[in-house]
Amino acid sequence: MNRPLKLVQVSDIHFGGEHVAAVEAAVERIAEEAPDLLVVAGDLTKDGKTAEFDAARAWLDRLPGPRLVTPGNHDIPFAGPRELLARLLAPWRRYEQRFGGRESQDWDDPRATVVTLNSARAFQLRMNWSKGAVSRRQVRQACAHLKAAAPDALKIVVCHHPLIEMIGGPMTAKVHGGTAAALAFAQAGVDLVLTGHIHAPFVHPYPFSDGCTQAVGSGTLSVRERGVPPGFNLIEVDDVDIRITALAWERTRFTTFRTWSVPRRCVPQTSNENGATEVAPLVV
Ligand SMILES: [Fe+2]
Numbered sequence: 001m002n003r004p005l006k007l008v009q010v011s012d013i014h015f016g017g018e019h020v021a022a023v024e025a026a027v028e029r030i031a032e033e034a035p036d037l038l039v040v041a042g043d044l045t046k047d048g049k050t051a052e053f054d055a056a057r058a059w060l061d062r063l064p065g066p067r068l069v070t071p072g073n074h075d076i077p078f079a080g081p082r083e084l085l086a087r088l089l090a091p092w093r094r095y096e097q098r099f100g101g102r103e104s105q106d107w108d109d110p111r112a113t114v115v116t117l118n119s120a121r122a123f124q125l126r127m128n129w130s131k132g133a134v135s136r137r138q139v140r141q142a143c144a145h146l147k148a149a150a151p152d153a154l155k156i157v158v159c160h161h162p163l164i165e166m167i168g169g170p171m172t173a174k175v176h177g178g179t180a181a182a183l184a185f186a187q188a189g190v191d192l193v194l195t196g197h198i199h200a201p202f203v204h205p206y207p208f209s210d211g212c213t214q215a216v217g218s219g220t221l222s223v224r225e226r227g228v229p230p231g232f233n234l235i236e237v238d239d240v241d242i243r244i245t246a247l248a249w250e251r252t253r254f255t256t257f258r259t260w261s262v263p264r265r266c267v268p269q270t271s272n273e274n275g276a277t278e279v280a281p282l283v284v
């Protein structure tokens, strides 16, 4: 039996418009949870301003590591002539100076392999640049990395924009290449695709392949609420199930907003005393 795995998934903190009390309380709660990995699924800032990035970095440095960070559409400077110039000349400089490369970060463990990909774009051939895009090259690279995962490891992709639309969600992501990426990840046996952007938590399976690839969205820790209180996700994994808990800030504390439990795609295998591989018994 593998040790249980715990991830914390936060997104859309939007420093410059953060929910001050929730962000502060999240530091304590995340420290209590002591996750194996902290995942930050983009939109760390409101307008991509230097002071907002500095506040985001200072906050993340108070949280337990290790962490993986991927940018969102708000993490590119905009709003104002100087900001637009920064967007034009060096759209990712502020982000990358504080959080490292935007394209791909990874975390490898016998229990999970996690890779990020950047779904935000500085410019697009459409009016709304807040929407996402994923290229075939990005999908190929992520799949190649996940192929090298340990035999029983969960395969997890992190990006900012949900790759396919959430029916009834408070907003859309309209990701160019998103459906093809979701199909490829389902066929590659990806277990979880962790995203932000919607500002409301959700879990739903992709309607592709074996139906066991789960799209998992986290809410916001900002005041940009869309019908759901500020919050973030806990993801706990054992040999049988994946449990996702969306926490919500209620006046003075985080409470459980909603929980989901989904079975793992395959029960991890163990080796017997002769070195032969056998399926671990299901304990119900
Ligand atoms: Fe956002």
Ligand SMILES: [Fe+2]
Binding pocket: 043, 072, 073, 074, 160, 196, 197, 198
């Ligand atoms: Fe966003």
